[in-house]
Amino acid sequence: FTTRCTDDNKGNGEPTLYTRLGGIDVISKVTDKFLTNVVADDMINTRFEATVGNHYRLQVLRNNLIDQICAGTGGPCQYKGQTMLEAHTGMKISAAEFSALMADLAAALDFCEVAEREKNDLLTILTPMESDIVDK
Numbered sequence: 274f275t276t277r278c279t280d281d282n283k284g285n286g287e288p289t290l291y292t293r294l295g296g297i298d299v300i301s302k303v304t305d306k307f308l309t310n311v312v313a314d315d316m317i318n319t320r321f322e323a324t325v326g327n328h329y330r331l332q333v334l335r336n337n338l339i340d341q342i343c344a345g346t347g348g349p350c351q352y353k354g355q356t357m358l359e360a361h362t363g364m365k366i367s368a369a370e371f372s373a374l375m376a377d378l379a380a381a382l383d384f385c386e387v388a389e390r391e392k393n394d395l396l397t398i399l400t401p402m403e404s405d406i407v408d409k
């Protein structure tokens with residue numbers, strides 16, 4: 274039975290994925306690189322033209338992405354955006370576009386030197402969202 278002087282574990286001494294990723298600082302940097310990669314990605318960047326062209330809208334998306342990753346990995350944030358189904362309904366996003374976006378995120382995690390285990394853990398959390406995002 275392991276205890277440590279922190280509440281950042283599930284009672285088993287294992288830090289949350291949020292902490293293993295490096296906390297809000299690394300999550301923010303990964304999100305910025307991810308958005309840079311998406312904007313450079315000819316497969317999907319037209320999807321984000323209106324967002325990138327509006328500073329306020331881009332900041333909202335950035336904040337929502339950071340909160341979503343922070344909250345989803347056990348960090349102290351609250352996601353305040355729409356559900357994935359609400360946010361993507363009407364866009365008719367294809368499975369190929371979803372894969373392209375996930376590859377842009379994986380490249381951002383590599384760029385920020387996030388370790389393989391943490392990279393895979395985060396991608397594993399996001400992958401099931403495909404059913405609420407693709408073909409809606």
Ligand code: HEM
Binds near residue numbers: 324338374403
């Ligand atoms: C696991 C994959 C994905 C996640 C976690 C994700 C996450 C999000 C989040 C958090 C928002 C903001 C919702 C809000 O503001 O209330 C959003 C909006 C959006 N997403 Fe996704 N998304 C994913 C996949 C995709 C894909 C594959 C595309 C298109 C290729 C896409 C295109 C968009 C667009 C265009 C918006 C609207 C941005 C705006 O409001 O200006 N998303 N997404």
